Amino acid sequence: MDASLGAQEAGAAMRTGIWLVGARGSVATTAVVGAAAVGTGAAPPTGCVSEHDDFREVALPGLGELVFGGHDVARTPLPKRAEQLMEAGVIPHGLADLVREDLVRADAEIRPGVTAEAEDQAAAVATVVADLEEFKRRGNLERVVVVNVSSTEPPPTAHPAHSTVRALRRALASGEPVLPVSSVYAMAAFLAGCPYVDFTPSCGARLPALVELAHERGVPCAGSDGKTGETLVKSVLAPMFARRALRVRSWSGTNLLGGGDGAALADPARAAGKVDSKARVLAEVLGEPVEGGVHIHHVPDLGEWKTAWDHITFEGFLGTRMTMQFTWQGCDSSLAAPLVLDLARLMALAHSRGVHGPVPELAFFFKDPVAGGEHALEQQYAQLVRWANGPRVTQ
C-alpha cells in the first residue's frame, strides 16, 4: 500500500484543523511557519518524526494540508511574532516573508483565550466549544485536534468535582470555578468531539472526570508534557545504565530557561508540575528513586534558548564510582513545533480509527505518558511504529 492509498482510507478530501491553545506563543508560531514551509517544500521536514520512512504507509494528513486556529490572551499578530522569532534565530531570515499569507490566515482564526480569572466556567466551556465548531465549519474540516502549548500552570487543588463527569457538570452548573484553565479547554474539546493533546505539564485532560468524558464522547486524548530536550536524553541514558547493570547513584538536572516558559517556571508553584514530570522517567526506568532532583532557573538573557546540565554519578564493578555529565543547548520551539505537528497528524489518525480516551502508544512524545505508558525511548518508538501501522480497525 502506498501513501496515497493510505490517505484514501482516511477520507478523500482530508483536511485536518489544529487548534492551538497558546496560539501566539513561540511554539505555535514556529509550528505554523514550519507546516507551511515544509508543506510547500521550502524546508526539509527535519525534526518531524511522522515523516520517517516507518510511517510512509500510514494514512496521515499532509503537513501542508493542516489548517491552523487557536486561542490566546496575547494580541501580537502572528506575522509580528514570526519576525521576533527570526530575530531570535529560531526561524531563518526570509522564511517569515515566504509564509506570510499562511500566518495572516492562521492569525485570523485566533480567538481571545480563557483567563484564569473566568468565574463562569460553564460559559467559558461553551464559548470554546462554539469557537471550535465554527472553526471546523468555516474551514470545512474533517476534524480538529486541540493541542495545549500555552505556558505551564501550577498543579491544581484537588476537588471532588474532578472525579466524575456528573460531579463536574454539577459543580460547573452551580457556578463554582473548579477547573484549571487547561482543563476548561480539554473539556470543551471533548464536548466538541475533538481529540485533545496536553503538550505541557498542566492538568488538562488528566482529571478522571475528563478521561471519562473523552470515552463518553468517543475522542482520544494524549499527553503530557512534550519531551523536547533534557528528558529526551534521559529517556535513552537511563536505559543505557540499566542495560549495562551500572548503578545510578545520583542524577541532578539543572535547567536554565529564558523566554516565556522560563518566566512561568521561575514561580516554584508552576515549576512543581514540570519538575515532577521531568523526574518521573528515572524512577520508572531505573526501578528505584534516585537522589539529585530537577531544578529550573530562569535566565531571561537566554531568550528562546535553554541549557540543561545533568550530572550523574554511577557505580561500576566492585563499587567503583564514575561520573557522566551532559549539557544540552536547545531551542525549545524548534524542538517542540515539529512534535506538535506529528501529534496533530497521529491524533487525527487515532480519531479516524475510533480510538477514545488516553492513547498510551504516543508515549514517545511525552515526559509523563498517560495511562502508564513506557518511558524508555526505543521501546516507545517501537510501540509507536507498531501502533501507527496496526490494523485499520475501530477499537
Added chain:
Amino acid sequence: MDASLGAQEAGAAMRTGIWLVGARGSVATTAVVGAAAVGTGAAPPTGCVSEHDDFREVALPGLGELVFGGHDVARTPLPKRAEQLMEAGVIPHGLADLVREDLVRADAEIRPGVTAEAEDQAAAVATVVADLEEFKRRGNLERVVVVNVSSTEPPPTAHPAHSTVRALRRALASGEPVLPVSSVYAMAAFLAGCPYVDFTPSCGARLPALVELAHERGVPCAGSDGKTGETLVKSVLAPMFARRALRVRSWSGTNLLGGGDGAALADPARAAGKVDSKARVLAEVLGEPVEGGVHIHHVPDLGEWKTAWDHITFEGFLGTRMTMQFTWQGCDSSLAAPLVLDLARLMALAHSRGVHGPVPELAFFFKDPVAGGEHALEQQYAQLVRWANGPRVTQ
C-alpha cells in the same frame, strides 16, 4: 525452569576456564578479583550484564566457578597488581586481601606471552595450543574461553596468507611471520577447540583465514573492541537523534587516556584501529558519515581513568542549530572487567550449543561488532536476550 536446571542442561559439573591474553593487565586483574568477590558474595554483581533477570533461566557457568589463566609478557604477580589497582582506586581497599588466594592461584596459571618479534609463528601457535590444553587438563575444565585483553596493536599489513586456512598454514610452515600477535592467539585458540573473544580492536580473529578455521573447528568467536564508555553512550545517543529526525551535523570525540592503553594509543599507528572502531557506530546508525572524528590523547596523570568529551552539533526544525556535549569520566578496568566475565559465560553457552564462527548476537558488547551486527544499544540488548534464551538446539 530455574537456574540450577539451566546449569544441568550444560553439563553437571560445569567448570569453565577463562584464558586471558594480557593476564596481568588492569582489566584481567580486576576480572580475577571481581569474579572471586562476586562469586563468594563479597561484592554485588554491579556491571555484570549476564546477572540481569533477563538471563535468569539461561544455563551460564556461575561467576564463582570460573577458572583463570592466561598469557602475559609482564612479570608483576597478580597480588601485586591488585595492590596497585587498590592504590589507584579501581579496587576497594581490603578486597585484594580477601581474594588473595584466588589471585595466587590464577597467577600460577599465567604463561609467558608471545612477543611481536617471534619469528617462528608456527612454533608460537603450537606453544599457545599446548598451554591451553594443559590448562584445560590440569583444571579438569569443560571448556576454555580465550579473551584478548592485551594492549592495542597497530592494524596489520594485508597479506595473501590471510585469505584462507590453506594459505595461512603454508605461510607459517615456510617460516614467514605473517600474523599479528593477536591472530597468533586466535589461531591457537581455534586449533585447541577454544572459543575466542577480541576485546580489543586488534586484528585477532578477523582474518578470513581464521574465520574459516573457527568454522572448521566448530568453535565460536566474538568481537571486537569492548564497548565500555564513550562508544556506549554514542550507541544510545545516535539512535535518539535518528528517532527524533534531528540531523546530526558534527560529532567530535576527544578521549584523554591515562595508564596502559593510553600509552599504547599515543602511537597513531596503534590508535588507528581504535579510532576506526569508535567511529563506526555513527555512520551505521545515522546512515551517513558525520564530520568531527575521534581523537585519542595520552595523559599519564589520569592513571587508570579516562575522560571523554563529545561535542555534537545538530539541526532541528527549519534548520535551527543546537549543541549537545557530554563528558564521561570512567575507569576502564571497572567497566571492562564485568563484560569480560559476561562474554566468557556467554561464549561458553554458545560453545555448548555448537555455535561456530562469528556470533553477531553479542554485538551489545562491542564497538565494532563482527559479521554486520547491529549498532544501536537497545536493539543489541533485545537481540542478546532473545539469543541467550533461544531454543537449545545446535545450529
Added chain:
Amino acid sequence: MDASLGAQEAGAAMRTGIWLVGARGSVATTAVVGAAAVGTGAAPPTGCVSEHDDFREVALPGLGELVFGGHDVARTPLPKRAEQLMEAGVIPHGLADLVREDLVRADAEIRPGVTAEAEDQAAAVATVVADLEEFKRRGNLERVVVVNVSSTEPPPTAHPAHSTVRALRRALASGEPVLPVSSVYAMAAFLAGCPYVDFTPSCGARLPALVELAHERGVPCAGSDGKTGETLVKSVLAPMFARRALRVRSWSGTNLLGGGDGAALADPARAAGKVDSKARVLAEVLGEPVEGGVHIHHVPDLGEWKTAWDHITFEGFLGTRMTMQFTWQGCDSSLAAPLVLDLARLMALAHSRGVHGPVPELAFFFKDPVAGGEHALEQQYAQLVRWANGPRVTQ
C-alpha cells in the same frame, strides 16, 4: 632578613594555638592531620599559600608548631574522623596512622560546643572565654587564633543590641539570647584577647558591636566565607571579562554539595547567607548586577566532594553572543584546610603587630571580604604579599 630572624621578631619560643569552632568537622580534621604531616615533612605544603616564596621572609609560626583545640557538639573522636576521611579519599591511606598521636592530642583539647538553644548567652560566652584561657595556659601559648569552621547558620534577625558593645552587654546581662552562635564565639574570642576568623558565611564577628569590641580589645578579625572553589574561579574570570571589555550578560552557578555543609545548605534559610556571599564578587568586579544567580543543591552521594557548574553568557564586538561554562570538581576539606592554617599564621602575625579590628588585606582568602576588601584575585594577592611583608610597626 631570613626566616629565622623573622621568627625571632615574633617571640623566641613562638607557639601559636588554633582554636577551631567545629573542631571535629571535615575541615578541622584535615587541618590537624595536614599540619602534622606537613610540619614533619611527611607531605608537601600543597595548597598552603603562606608557604609561597613571597612569604619566605615573613615571621610566621611554623606549620609544625601549631597547637590545636576547639569546640564541637559532635562526639566522634578525631582519629575516627580521620579514618572516615581516609575512606572518603580526602586523606591518603596510611597518613592518619602516621599522625595519630597529634590527633589524640588535639582531640583531648576539644570542649563541648555552644548550642543554638543556649538560653543564657552571657554564661555561654564566659564558658568559651574560660576554655580559651585554659587552652592558652595549658599549652603555654603565645596566642590563640579562633577560626569558625562549623556549618553555616541562617542569617540572624536584626536586633538593636547588635549595634554597640554597650547595648550588647546590656541585652546579654538581661538574659536575652540576641546572638547567633557564631557571634557568641566571636565575642568570647575578643574578650579572651584572641584573633577571630569567620571561615563560614555565618554572622560571627560582623555585627557592629563585635567590630567595636575587637578594636576595644586590640585584636584583629577576618572573614568571611573561605573562598575554596567556584567563587575562587569567579574571582579570576570576572576580572578577565572586565579587562577584555567583554560584557557579561548572565552568570548562573549551580553547586552540588554532598556531606555536612550540603545538608545544612539544603535548608534555604541557611543557604541564603552562602548564596549572597557567593554572588557578591560578580557585581563588585563587573560593576553591575548580573542575572543568573547562585543555586545550591544537596546530593548526599557526593560525600566530601562538590561539583559546581557555571554557565556564563557574554557579548563581544558588535553584540555577538558567546558562552563559557566550567565545572569544578573539588574536595572542600582539601581546599579549605590549608587556608585555615594560612589564616591562623597570618592572624598571629597581625596580632603580633598590634593590628586590631577587620583586616581587609586578607581578602584573598574570602568570598565576602570584610571592610570593603578587593574582589579580584590578583589584586588581593598583591595586597596580601605587600601587607605581610610590610613594615613591622604597630598600627
Added chain:
Amino acid sequence: MDASLGAQEAGAAMRTGIWLVGARGSVATTAVVGAAAVGTGAAPPTGCVSEHDDFREVALPGLGELVFGGHDVARTPLPKRAEQLMEAGVIPHGLADLVREDLVRADAEIRPGVTAEAEDQAAAVATVVADLEEFKRRGNLERVVVVNVSSTEPPPTAHPAHSTVRALRRALASGEPVLPVSSVYAMAAFLAGCPYVDFTPSCGARLPALVELAHERGVPCAGSDGKTGETLVKSVLAPMFARRALRVRSWSGTNLLGGGDGAALADPARAAGKVDSKARVLAEVLGEPVEGGVHIHHVPDLGEWKTAWDHITFEGFLGTRMTMQFTWQGCDSSLAAPLVLDLARLMALAHSRGVHGPVPELAFFFKDPVAGGEHALEQQYAQLVRWANGPRVTQ
C-alpha cells in the same frame, strides 16, 4: 590632561592607516565593519580594550578615524564578505548595509597579496613597500600600522640569512627565497617605516634579522598570536592555581575550529606554531612543563565559531586530586577584531613616541608575547595601562 589634548600631542590632524595582511578574511572584515559602526556610534565599543576608562587620557587615534587597506590573495569584495558574516551570525543583520560605503572604500585599498610561491622575494618586498607608501600618500596618513591577520603558516625552516639584516639582504639579492610570506610583509613594513603586528603565530617579525631591521628603521613591532579565547582563559586560571599553591598535574586543551583558520590548522605542519604558542603560557606561569598538550581539530560545520574544551587535573592539600573543566564557545572574529583595532591604535602611539623594536608592554594581547613578556593577564594589563599612560618621551 583630557583626551583632546592627548590627541594634539600626537599631531593635529591625526589620521592613522591600518594595513591588514589578509584584508578579506573574517577578522579583517569584522574590524572594518566594527570601526565604522563604533566610530559613528551605531554600536558600543564592546570588546575594545583601548576604550576602557584606564586609557581615557592616552592620545590614541579615534576608532572612526582609522583608514583601512591591505593585501589579500582572495578576491571576494568586502561588502560580500560582510554579508557572509551576517549570515553566519558574526555581524548583526542590517549593520553591513549601514557601513557599506566604508566597506567599498576599504575594498578599493586592497592589493593582491604575496603568494608563498613568489620566487623573487626582493621584488615582492619592493612591491609591498610601494603599496604601503602609496596607501599612506593617497590617504594623507600620519602613519600606517601593518597587522598580519592572514591564516597561519607552518613554522619556517631555519636559514643563516635569518640572523642579520646584512645576511638577509645578501640572500634576497642573490634571488634565494629565504623568507616565509609573513616575514616578507614584516620586512616591507619596516622598510616603509611602518609599525608591524603579528596577530597570528606565523613567523613574521620574529627573525633576528627583522628585529634588527625594526630597530634600524626606528619602528616598533608586536606579537605574536592574538589571545582571543582558550589561551585568554588559561592566562587567568594558571595564575589562580599558582597563587593558591595548588599543583596543576595535567592540562589538556582541545580546540574544535570551523572556517578559515580551522582548515589551515587541520594541517599538522601549520598547527605546530599555534599549538606551541598556546602551550607556552602554562609552562611560563606554573614554572614547570605540564602534561596534556593542546590539540586542534577541524570541524567545518562550526563555521566562524570555535569550541575549546580544557580538562585540568590538580592536586590540593595532602595530594587530594581534583578536576576542573571549561568550555569556551566563541566567535573568533568577534573576539579578534576589536583587539586588532586596539593594537593599531596602541602601535600608532608607540610609533609617535619613537619606540622601536619589540614592545613587550603589549603582552596583554598575545598568546606568545615578544621579548620575554609577562604571561599572567592581570600583570599584563597593569603593565599595559602603565605603559600607555607613561611619560610621553622618546625612548
